[in-house]
Amino acid sequence: MTTITDVAERAGVSPKTVSRVLNDHDSVSAKTRDRVRAAMQDLGYQPSAVARSLRSQGSGSVGVLMGDPSGGYHTRVHHALLLACVETGRHLSVDLSEGPVPGWQDRVRAFVRDGGIREMILLPPECDFGPMKELMRELDVRCVLIAPTTPDPYFPAIGMDDRAAAREVVEHLFSLGHTRIGHIAGHPDHAASTHRRNGFFEAYAARGLPRPSPELIVQGEFTFKTGIDAAKALLDIDEPPTAIFASNDDMAAATCMEVQRRGLRIPDDVSVVGFDDAPIAGVIWPALTTIRQPFEQMALRAMQAFAAWNANEGAGKTNTPFLAQHSLVVRESTGPARSGSPPRRKT
Amino acid sequence: MTTITDVAERAGVSPKTVSRVLNDHDSVSAKTRDRVRAAMQDLGYQPSAVARSLRSQGSGSVGVLMGDPSGGYHTRVHHALLLACVETGRHLSVDLSEGPVPGWQDRVRAFVRDGGIREMILLPPECDFGPMKELMRELDVRCVLIAPTTPDPYFPAIGMDDRAAAREVVEHLFSLGHTRIGHIAGHPDHAASTHRRNGFFEAYAARGLPRPSPELIVQGEFTFKTGIDAAKALLDIDEPPTAIFASNDDMAAATCMEVQRRGLRIPDDVSVVGFDDAPIAGVIWPALTTIRQPFEQMALRAMQAFAAWNANEGAGKTNTPFLAQHSLVVRESTGPARSGSPPRRKT
DNA sequence: GCCACGTCTGTGATCGTTGTCATTGGTCCC
């Protein structure tokens, strides 16, 4: 393994000068700099991150606490973070977060200490867990919150505009001639559920239409199972909707299943829209129209927030979260509204 | 931050002695050991992993290369690895593997160097990628291969007995009275597909039954979409099977969807079995009977392999892979065979 | 010609831990 000393010898300078070149420090003459660069090139030198961490506290790798990965959400954020880390030359350290079990603080402390973590991504639900954020401040770890329920005075937040996205979904359905639209709301504990439901209502208001009747709004919990139940409820009402907007893709997929189980066709009889663009969305039949969550952009933005933080201490944070740009992905599960309610064929 | 020197002063010994206590080294008198332990306790001392890595090359954290996470497989292994790491007091470092793109070697090198990685988990498909394994040997990184297609002479492998599991599935269906069983095979590039198909045949042979007719074996590719097509093919043959065994849960879920779309009931008309116990299995309706992959056990075993390796140099490897214990999870998608073929109701 | 000053570079200590070797003090045996 070639060290900074090897490079120094080869370039005929002191290790310190090499270090200066490495860190783009002031006052190294152009000639020396080039000579050092050439030496590094020749030897294929790469600085040791470990030694660097020891001296300057902090390894330059980003931490993430991953909880239950059963919903696709975490997985996708994780993947986006990996991509962003590659792009910005960092590394990702992952630890398990099992919620506030006894001793969680020690585990997090060890994670931060051992990994040399000075930058951390907090996902839901950790990003809304007060004691966690306190601990992070105590450890002097910089955090970026992904999709928190409430903004934080100390840490910047990154999210998406759930309300606007939901509005777009409904607009899309309006434009296809749908007027009777059902909505399957998400888990009531998630702020996103509320935002999406509000966006649903806002779209009606924006067109000057009356607020849809309560029977068209059914509570779900983001799971496939609750999606089935919600879809049943919507299809069983007297005048069933011609389109159903589920608050996430799992529930939308469940809706498709229930709709087809009744012998109805998508999108001819009922249009279905999801939210998230989860893997399942592109893979079921028919492929789901849905909102693509801008995970890549969010992850990249998080890295930028860290970089900005480093550039000018503490200037990275604003109280208004950064909203990444979503997009409506129109696939095969939405189509023109049929005239009249879909046929009812109970099972 | 309390250092080893602080502890040494407090205990009235030299840092080196504290180090000896830390590493359970020989020849420290019981009295001194206790005194040092007490001092560590009092000061809440935790050794610095970074300094340790610098001195002794290698951070004690385990690396994983994650590729495309769209199949649930990687996510679940990842989670299991996290759990196993918690249990064995390690940390997990993750990096993206994008296949053999230009420069992949440098990235892996950087990952290993910066993370102080001396132990690595290789998942499919990396675990069968020769150049990757060569690079690992060159970097002197110890690997454990998860579910490789072919064993490796240098690195131990951990997997599950796909063939036996498939046999158990078919036995289960036999015991419910099914004799005409369809099989949806997995992606032909995956060794697991072959093993599962062979297990399917073996179960017939074990009962002395004739090999099922070729029309009952349909090729899929592990995706939902191919599952739909395969299910269609099976349900469209003249005498449709009363049970369908899909090579993974996504295809099984797709099968359920197609079956129900045709107005047939599960398990009354058709039984469906999957493989993997993916999240979707417990969540769709009816819940899938499936094989639970023993991810937790595999991950734990991987850590044990590393530990054994450290204990006695090079003794950890055997050429026969360790097969973790799977289990058949019987849920609601399988039931007694109906007499005669299920009704055909085409769409 | 001398001193002050700015630019560039090197020396030595430092981060927290562990390996090498030397030291201490005691026990055993002849």
Add this chain to the structure above:
DNA sequence: GGGACCAATGACAACGATCACAGACGTGGC
């Protein structure tokens, strides 16, 4: 009683980088 030997411990350097400070050199002003 003296040397051989062992167990227990400490002094010191090292891992690879960075930081504070000091030094070298050239330049300009008086």
